Amino acid sequence: xxxxxxxxxxxxxxxxxxxxxxxxxxxxxxxxxxxxxxxxxxxxxxxxxxxxxxxxxxxxxxxxxxxxxxxxxxxxxxxxxxxxxxxxxxxxxxxxxxxxxxxxxxxxxxxxxxxxxxxxxxxxxxxxxxxxxxxxxxxxxxxxxxxxxxxxxxxxxxxxxxxxxxxxxxxxxxxxxxxxxxxxxxxxxxxxxxxxxxxxxxxxxxxxxxxxxxxxxxxxxxxxxxxxxxxxxxxxxxxxxxxxxxxxxxxxxxxxxxxxxxxxxxxxxxxxxxxxxxxxxxxxxxxxxxxxxxxxxxxxxxxxxxxxxxxxxxxxxxxxxxxxxxxxxxxxxxxxxxxxxxxxxxxxxxxxxxxxxxxxxxxxxxxxxxxxxxxxxxxxxxxxxxxxxxxxxxxxxxxxxxxxxxxxxxxxxxxxxxxxxxxxxxxxxxxxxxxxxxxxxxxxxxxxxxxxxxxxxxxxxxxxxxxxxxxxxxxxxxxxxxxxxxxxxxxxxxxxxxxxxxxxxxxxxxxxxxxxxxxxxxxxxxxxxxxxxxxxxxxxxxxxxxxxxxxxxxxxxxxxxxxxxxxxxxxxxxxxxxxxxxxxxxxxxxxxx
Numbered sequence: 001x002x003x004x005x006x007x008x009x010x011x012x013x014x015x016x017x018x019x020x021x022x023x024x025x026x027x028x029x030x031x032x033x034x035x036x037x038x039x040x041x042x043x044x045x046x047x048x049x050x051x052x053x054x055x056x057x058x059x060x061x062x063x064x065x066x067x068x069x070x071x072x073x074x075x076x077x078x079x080x081x082x083x084x085x086x087x088x089x090x091x092x093x094x095x096x097x098x099x100x101x102x103x104x105x106x107x108x109x110x111x112x113x114x115x116x117x118x119x120x121x122x123x124x125x126x127x128x129x130x131x132x133x134x135x136x137x138x139x140x141x142x143x144x145x146x147x148x149x150x151x152x153x154x155x156x157x158x159x160x161x162x163x164x165x166x167x168x169x170x171x172x173x174x175x176x177x178x179x180x181x182x183x184x185x186x187x188x189x190x191x192x193x194x195x196x197x198x199x200x201x202x203x204x205x206x207x208x209x210x211x212x213x214x215x216x217x218x219x220x221x222x223x224x225x226x227x228x229x230x231x232x233x234x235x236x237x238x239x240x241x242x243x244x245x246x247x248x249x250x251x252x253x254x255x256x257x258x259x260x261x262x263x264x265x266x267x268x269x270x271x272x273x274x275x276x277x278x279x280x281x282x283x284x285x286x287x288x289x290x291x292x293x294x295x296x297x298x299x300x301x302x303x304x305x306x307x308x309x310x311x312x313x314x315x316x317x318x319x320x321x322x323x324x325x326x327x328x329x330x331x332x333x334x335x336x337x338x339x340x341x342x343x344x345x346x347x348x349x350x351x352x353x354x355x356x357x358x359x360x361x362x363x364x365x366x367x368x369x370x371x372x373x374x375x376x377x378x379x380x381x382x383x384x385x386x387x388x389x390x391x392x393x394x395x396x397x398x399x400x401x402x403x404x405x406x407x408x409x410x411x412x413x414x415x416x417x418x419x420x421x422x423x424x425x426x427x428x429x430x431x432x433x434x435x436x437x438x439x440x441x442x443x444x445x446x447x448x449x450x451x452x453x454x455x456x457x458x459x460x461x462x463x464x465x466x467x468x469x470x471x472x473x474x475x476x477x478x479x480x481x482x483x484x485x486x487x488x489x490x491x492x493x494x495x496x497x498x499x500x501x502x503x504x505x506x507x508x509x510x511x512x513x514x515x516x517x518x519x520x521x522x523x524x525x526x527x528x529x530x531x532x533x534x535x536x537x538x539x540x541x542x543x544x545x546x547x548x549x550x551x552x553x554x555x556x557x558x559x560x561x562x563x564x565x566x567x568x569x570x571x572x573x574x575x576x577x578x579x580x581x582x583x584x585x586x587x588x589x590x591x592x593x
Contacts, residue, residue: 002257003153003291005181006298008038009231009252011244013220015326016050017062023048023069026084027076029251036253037292039150040081044187044218044227045160046108048073048086051187051218052225057106057138063089070111071118078116081150081287083157083216085110085185088121105140110157110185112148115288122146124159125169125275132189132225132568132576133161145169145273145280147177150287153258155181160188163215164201166208167276174209176273176282180236180258182211187218190228190315191571192308195246198230203238210236212256219249221322224467224565224576226315230303245303247314255298309480312473312569313348316465319567321352323463324438333437335428335458336360336379336387338372340478342442343379343490345465347481349440350383358385359437363392363424371493378491395423421457429460438462441564446471448563448574449523450549451556452513459563467566468573470523471516514545522549528572533589547589558582 010029014022026043033041045051048066056062070086088109107123123142127135147156156173163170163184173179182205188198198215206213212235219229231244231252244252273280306314324332332349336342342360349358362376373389380387399419407415432439441461445468447453466474478490513519522541525531526549531539536546557580568576 002259003151004294005040005150005153005256005258005291006036006038006294007183007214007233007252007254007256008033008036008041009214009216009233009244010041010043011217011219011229011231011248011250011252012044012047013227013249013322014044014047014050014218014222016053016222017056018050019048019065019069022050023073026073030073030077030080030082032251033082033253034080036251036298037294038080038253039291040083040155040183042183042185042214042216043082043084044216045085045110045185046087046187047084047185047218050222051085051227052132052134052222053087054134054138057087063087063106074111074113074118075116077113079289081289082113083110083183083185084113085159085187088123106138107142108135108139108159109142110159112157112285112287114150119287120146120148120285122157122159124162125278125280126161126165128161131571132573135161141278143278143280145172145177145275145282146285147173147179147282148285148287150289151291153181153291154179154284155183157183157185159184160186163205163213165276166205167274169275169280170205170209170211170213172273172275172280172282174211177284180211181256182206182209182213184213184215186216187227189225189568190311191573192312192569195228195230195305195311199232199234199240202232202234203240206234206236207238212236212241212258214256219247219318221319221326221567223323224319224568224573226319226322226567226569228311228315228318240302242300243302246306246311247318252301253298254300255294309476310484312469313477313480313484315569316348316469316477316567317352320348320440320463320465323565323567324353327438327462329436329438329462331357331359331435331437332440333359333361333428333432333435334440335424335442336362336376337442338362338369338375338379338494340474340490340494341444341466341471342376343494344474344478344481345440345442346379346383346385347478347489348465350385355384358383359431359435360385360387361428361431362387362389363427364389365392365396365420367420371497375491375494375497379489379494382487382489382491390427392420392423392427395427396420399423418454418457421454425457425460432462440465442466443563444469444471444474445570445574446513446516446520446523448560449527449556450513450519450552451559452552453559455559455562459559461564464564464566467563468569470520472520514549518545519549522546523553526550526553527578528570550587550589554580554584554587557584 156179218227242254439461
């Protein structure tokens with residue numbers, strides 16, 4: 001017999017550590033699920049704590065408090081089944097009593113709540129420990145692949161990484177537990193093309209196991225990570241049944257037709273099974289209640305896929321908005337050079353926070369062209385943001401006079417160039433302090449890769465919006481901003497003129513660096529693809545240029561370690577994914593390397 005299960009996937013923006021705030025949000029969405037006559041409401045991985053909570057998980061009181069919150073939420077779940085991610089200390093969550101034993105196993109878990117009670121806890125079986133994930137530092141692997149029956153509809157629950165493995169919990173739950181529905185809760189962070197990869201994996205698991213998969217993902221920015229949502233329901237033939245918008249807090253509601261299973265009222269657990277090489281147990285848990293009678297069917301909603309530039313730009317806007325606001329700020333300040341990087345940062349900030357909350361300041365020196373100041377002013381007018389000009393010549397001259405006796409006998413060099421950048425930083429930070437605005441830095445990934453940036457100068461600030469955005473992508477995104485608006489929000493001259501730091505006469509970036517199209521290709525191969533010197537040269541790049549770039553990347557780790565946090569948009573972001581030792585003499589600049 002066919003039965004209709006109404007699922008409500010709550011794609012919410014959680015804040016790490018804001019247990020009470022996350023509780024309020026979860027309860028609001030539970031009520032929304034009830035209003036929509038949902039049978040099951042599903043929340044993301046670690047929804048109670050926010051994700052990733054990192055070393056907060058080492059605090060016993062944090063674990064206890066998250067357990068108390070979960071049980072409080074359960075009290076409000078009468079009339080609906082809720083699946084909620086939280087941190088589970090063994091023995092604590094299924095009763096009113098929590099424990100303080102910090103030596104008891106800690107799990108990344110999902111509470112299955114029915115009849116206003118936590119009926120069961122599923123704990124993540126496969127813990128990711130690569131890239132941005134560090135879960136084995138905190139959690140113990142789960143050892144159960146249980147299934148649940150609700151009005152003879154059998155479903156399994158698993159968590160994020162579990163769904164990526166063909167021999168994972170889904171296989172056990174579907175083949176041995178006879179589940180026709182798998183509910184996967186996730187905190188899967190964004191990088192370019194990640195949503196397509198997720199959909200491919202989820203479709204593959206659905207087809208392999210002949211199940212419907214409801215995939216609920218988190219949304220919003222958390223430190224350097226952005227969660228893009230894109231929650232979905234995938235049919236058993238690999239067809240997209242429903243999909244939520246990306247980068248939007250929302251609830252995806254859908255009616256799913258399921259085959260009713262003949263469920264035994266008592267089930268023995270006599271067998272052990274293997275997930276990969278891990279032995280797991282398996283049992284059935286019967287949940288209270290009946291499927292709701294639905295007066296009206298829910299229209300299927302399949303949000304359109306975003307184009308790559310659109311998804312990257314939305315990730316930058318989402319990450320900037322949440323980092324600034326979750327850090328307790330509402331307003332930002334940006335040094336506007338008249339160049340393309342600061343222009344793109346200003347556009348992102350305006351879209352993230354509103355033009356009334358963005359302040360741009362031009363700080364020209366003796367080497368700044370009139371055109372750069374004009375371009376900065378035009379940008380501010382186009383974006384309708386506050387704009388000031390502060391000339392730094394007097395301060396620069398004072399520093400030169402102060403240092404002149406000590407610099408006697410030395411030719412002017414990068415020292416004097418960096419002085420200008422550091423003077424600008426002092427002024428911008430003073431304004432940041434006085435006005436209570438977060439300073440956004442404007443460096444891009446290409447510059448940070450090779451150290452073409454000034455420590456305690458243009459690197460200083462609260463957040464680096466373009467930290468993971470290569471220069472060639474900065475140009476593409478700037479054109480996207482204008483195309484999407486149907487107007488020149490970023491002045492055309494800013495996009496077309498040769499990039500320059502304007503720290504000495506007639507300076508351009510290409511005086512010190514290869515052309516950005518060449519540089520970014522080499523950086524892509526060396527950083528993202530981990531190719532060797534020989535492999536990059538054999539791809540057609542000049543040996544001397546490749547050697548120079550590799551040396552610059554390797555010698556500037558100390559700068560990157562001191563850089564402001566920034567939004568991850570690639571699979572290999574500095575700090576999160578790529579972690580190199582500060583003292584490191586390996587270069588690999590031989591052809592047999």
